[in-house]
Amino acid sequence: MIVSEAAEEILEALWISYEEEKHETLSLSELRTAPEIHILKELLEAKIIEHPEKDKIKLTEKGLHHARDAVRRHRLAERLLTDELAVKSSLIHDTACKFEHHLHKGIDSNVCTLLGHPKFCPHGKPIPPGNCCKEESKSALPAVSKLSTLGHGQDGHIAYLHTLDPKRAQMLISMGVVPGAPIKLLASFPSYLFKLGEGQYAVDSSIAGEIYVRLG
Amino acid sequence: MDTVKNAADKKILLVGQPNVGKSVIFGCLTGRYVTVSNYPGTTVEVSRGRAKIGQNNCEIIDTPGLYSIFPITEEENVTLRLIENESPDVIVQVIDAKNLERMLPLTFQLMLSNLPLVLVLNMFDETLASGMTIDTALLSEILQIPVIATVAITSQGIGQLNKIIEEKLKSRLKPAPASFPKFSYDAMKNWYDKARGITDRAVKKRDSGRKLTRLDQMLISPLFGFPILALVLYFGLYQFVGVFGAGTVVDFLEGGFEKYINPALANLANSYIPWPVFNSLFVGEYGIFTLGIRYAVAIILPIVSLFFLVFAIIEDSGYLPRLSFLLDRSFKKIGLSGRAVIPMILGLGCDTMATMVTRTLPTSRERIIATLLLSLCIPCSAQIGVILGLLSATPIVLLAWLAIIILIFVVIGAILAKVMPGDKPTFIIEIPPLRFPQLSNILKKTFARMKWYFGEIVPLFVAASILIWLCQLTGFFNLMTGALSYPLYLMGLPAKAAPVFIFGFFRRDYGAAGLYDMHKEHLFTNNQLLIAVVVLTLFLPCITQFLITIKERGIKQGIGISAFVLAVAFGVGMLLNFIFNYSGIIL
Numbered sequence: 001m002i003v004s005e006a007a008e009e010i011l012e013a014l015w016i017s018y019e020e021e022k023h024e025t026l027s028l029s030e031l032r033t034a035p036e037i038h039i040l041k042e043l044l045e046a047k048i049i050e051h052p053e054k055d056k057i058k059l060t061e062k063g064l065h066h067a068r069d070a071v072r073r074h075r076l077a078e079r080l081l082t083d084e085l086a087v088k089s090s091l092i093h094d095t096a097c098k099f100e101h102h103l104h105k106g107i108d109s110n111v112c113t114l115l116g117h118p119k120f121c122p123h124g125k126p127i128p129p130g131n132c133c134k135e136e137s138k139s140a141l142p143a144v145s146k147l148s149t150l151g152h153g154q155d156g157h158i159a160y161l162h163t164l165d166p167k168r169a170q171m172l173i174s175m176g177v178v179p180g181a182p183i184k185l186l187a188s189f190p191s192y193l194f195k196l197g198e199g200q201y202a203v204d205s206s207i208a209g210e211i212y213v214r215l216g
Numbered sequence: 217m218d219t220v221k222n223a224a225d226k227k228i229l230l231v232g233q234p235n236v237g238k239s240v241i242f243g244c245l246t247g248r249y250v251t252v253s254n255y256p257g258t259t260v261e262v263s264r265g266r267a268k269i270g271q272n273n274c275e276i277i278d279t280p281g282l283y284s285i286f287p288i289t290e291e292e293n294v295t296l297r298l299i300e301n302e303s304p305d306v307i308v309q310v311i312d313a314k315n316l317e318r319m320l321p322l323t324f325q326l327m328l329s330n331l332p333l334v335l336v337l338n339m340f341d342e343t344l345a346s347g348m349t350i351d352t353a354l355l356s357e358i359l360q361i362p363v364i365a366t367v368a369i370t371s372q373g374i375g376q377l378n379k380i381i382e383e384k385l386k387s388r389l390k391p392a393p394a395s396f397p398k399f400s401y402d403a404m405k406n407w408y409d410k411a412r413g414i415t416d417r418a419v420k421k422r423d424s425g426r427k428l429t430r431l432d433q434m435l436i437s438p439l440f441g442f443p444i445l446a447l448v449l450y451f452g453l454y455q456f457v458g459v460f461g462a463g464t465v466v467d468f469l470e471g472g473f474e475k476y477i478n479p480a481l482a483n484l485a486n487s488y489i490p491w492p493v494f495n496s497l498f499v500g501e502y503g504i505f506t507l508g509i510r511y512a513v514a515i516i517l518p519i520v521s522l523f524f525l526v527f528a529i530i531e532d533s534g535y536l537p538r539l540s541f542l543l544d545r546s547f548k549k550i551g552l553s554g555r556a557v558i559p560m561i562l563g564l565g566c567d568t569m570a571t572m573v574t575r576t577l578p579t580s581r582e583r584i585i586a587t588l589l590l591s592l593c594i595p596c597s598a599q600i601g602v603i604l605g606l607l608s609a610t611p612i613v614l615l616a617w618l619a620i621i622i623l624i625f626v627v628i629g630a631i632l633a634k635v636m637p638g639d640k641p642t643f644i645i646e647i648p649p650l651r652f653p654q655l656s657n658i659l660k661k662t663f664a665r666m667k668w669y670f671g672e673i674v675p676l677f678v679a680a681s682i683l684i685w686l687c688q689l690t691g692f693f694n695l696m697t698g699a700l701s702y703p704l705y706l707m708g709l710p711a712k713a714a715p716v717f718i719f720g721f722f723r724r725d726y727g728a729a730g731l732y733d734m735h736k737e738h739l740f741t742n743n744q745l746l747i748a749v750v751v752l753t754l755f756l757p758c759i760t761q762f763l764i765t766i767k768e769r770g771i772k773q774g775i776g777i778s779a780f781v782l783a784v785a786f787g788v789g790m791l792l793n794f795i796f797n798y799s800g801i802i803l
Contacts (some may be wrong), residue, residue: 018645065348077668089401089402135333141754160468167288168287168642170288170399171283171286171288171644172644173287173401173404174283174284174286174404174423176282176315176318176321176408176645178404178405178408179405180408180409180412181318181408186428187433187436187437187541189426189437189438190438190541190543190544190545191541191542191544191545191554191643193436193541196318196348197315197317197318198348199314199315199318199645199646199647199649200314200315200646201645201646201647202537202540202541202643202644202645202647203555203642203643203644203645204458204544204545204548204553204642204643204644205638205766206642207642207643207644
């Protein structure tokens with residue numbers, strides 16, 4: 001079933017509240033924009049959401065899957081817009097809302113593979129893994145890996161940085177650790193040593209775990 | 217402050233990332249008139265020198281390392297403030313030519329200031345050796361600024377740099393400097409993309425780049441790295457600074473003082489200063505000459521200068537960043553990162569200087585832990601020298617001392633790592649290529665540090681002598697010695713050792729040297745000797761380190777750290793005495 005853009009917004013809000021804030025129900029007033037009645041009706045009829053008490057809604061078992069997929073598509077879209085299309089960060093959310101709507105079945109896994117099965121959106125929130133990610137983790141060489149999981153002498157290009165500390169991200173970027181830069185792991189014990197361009201840097205395991213490298 | 221007669225009419229700022237050779241270029245451009253002073257309100261040092269370029273009297277300013285115009289460290293802040301407030305006539309950006317692509321973004325950022333910019337591609341020889349050629353003419357055309365290739369260490373290209381600066385200075389119009397924008401990821405990405413595009417055009421041939429040499433691999437592997445560290449410490453510190461410096465050189469100089477200078481001065485004083493009170497100020501037991509100057513010149517100076525020599529060699533070879541790679545994991549256990557290796561090793565030379573260097577650590581949590589451990593556990597070279605001399609006849613005491621100090625370092629560090637609030641430290645450091653140190657550079661560095669040290673300590677030694685003399689005269693000294701006698705009794709030490717600890721505060725080594733004198737008179741058993749040496753090592757840092765700690769950490773933390781150190785020092789002393797008494801161990 002394909003739901004409207006506005007309905008996807010509601011599902012995402014419900015999933016985030018359920019998965020990340022551990023609230024089963026969500027009152028309608030907590031949504032970003034007040035939903036239209038006919039959209040709620042549509043979701044209720046499709047048994048995607050329930051209406052346990054007044055002004056509150058919650059996801060059904062079936063709805064949980066839909067919502068999870070919607071969140072996945074949204075965050076993948078954000079990743080795509082940031083990493084590949086260099087869209088300004090202030091525009092990311094709204095563009096992603098429109099974009100995700102077109103990432104239905106099959107297309108999302110293509111995008112996910114293209115991006116190297118990213119684990120986090122640009123805001124640091126986890127991207128729910130799809131089937132493509134599960135298959136990927138079984139195969140020997142994932143397209144994008146943490147620097148800390150590379151073997152000696154493996155090289156590639158920096159895919160993205162995942163750090164929740166903006167100061168640290170700024171520091172890494174100022175030192176030249178930027179997406180696209182060629183990188184090679186030279187040593188991994190007792191600390192991590194990598195080559196970046198012509199320079200060499202030593203980092204600890206926490207920073208090495210925040211640098212994601214696209215191999216090859 | 218600056219006392220150069222003719223005021224400079226032009227200002228030139230040297231800017232660039234760390235480890236690109238700014239200071240060497242600075243040395244090439246300037247002559248003898250160099251002053252080093254703290255930037256107002258900070259502890260960051262800025263060097264200023266004079267140079268005549270064409271008809272212009274120029275002031276050249278060597279700025280602290282800058283990665284980008286979005287400052288994170290205090291050093292970066294100072295450099296940005298210099299760019300904004302000094303209204304320079306020319307900015308010379310120095311980059312490591314090998315890393316052109318990574319350093320060009322800073323060039324674009326500096327262009328935003330609207331100030332005339334000159335780009336220096338330094339270490340051009342290393343670039344060529346690595347199989348890379350850079351078309352500087354094309355680069356200059358693309359960037360629309362002069363680009364000069366240099367090898368600063370052998371002064372190649374400096375003449376050309378002078379000419380270009382002279383030309384830049386000819387333009388009368390001084391453009392209004394613009395201020396820098398806020399950090400933006402998008403702008404950064406643009407600059408990096410631009411840098412990549414330009415290097416693709418201007419860099420002719422690219423090799424696979426620097427690989428790990430066999431020596432590199434050995435230095436950073438625990439299997440070889442730790443034995444190498446042990447060898448460096450054994451030969452560099454123990455044999456060269458300890459045995460040769462504190463033994464041979466000190467004996468020679470002290471012998472000279474005791475045989476010739478002191479008696480001569482005593483005679484001189486006796487015939488010209490008949491009043492015994494003033495006589496003792498100069499040549500008495502704690503006199504300015506007999507104690508202050510003798511300690512400073514005959515004991516401390518040779519030890520410290522030899523250490524600075526060794527440290528300069530270690531520093532210039534690129535060993536220290538590799539050591540921090542090796543030790544980061546272990547240092548995390550005591551709440552520090554691999555970066556703290558540098559102040560800790562420097563602390564083995566001079567804790568005061570090392571305490572100043574702690575400000576290069578990124579978080580205040582690390583700075584507090586490092587400062588505290590420096591105050592408590594790290595003996596400075598002068599102290600090590602005297603302690604090694606003191607304990608050389610009793611190796612078992614020496615080993616016990618070493619084991620106890622290391623144990624306390626680890627235990628206190630681990631406790632601090634647990635209880636100190638704040639984020640866990642992170643570690644990132646650039647590893648420069650291994651280089652063969654240049655003799656001229658080493659001597660220059662050693663000399664500059666000796667000058668700093670000597671200028672700092674001789675007045676303090678003199679002041680300490682005067683203070684002790686005053687305290688003796690007024691009876692305050694006896695009061696303090698009396699107050700110390702009970703804690704000393706608890707530690708099983710003779711009351712006669714009290715002055716040693718009081719001197720210890722004026723300079724740690726001063727105290728250790730006092731201990732040395734006492735030991736020569738056979739006043740201690742081996743047990744007592746160990747307790748005295750351990751307590752003195754842990755005891756309050758010398759007065760300069762105490763003052764620097766307060767300056768760097770603020771009065772509250774400074775006093776807090778000192779109180780803690782004092783408590784631990786006496787606590788450990790009493791504990792050792794207790795253990796000795798109950799176990800009946802006799803060393």
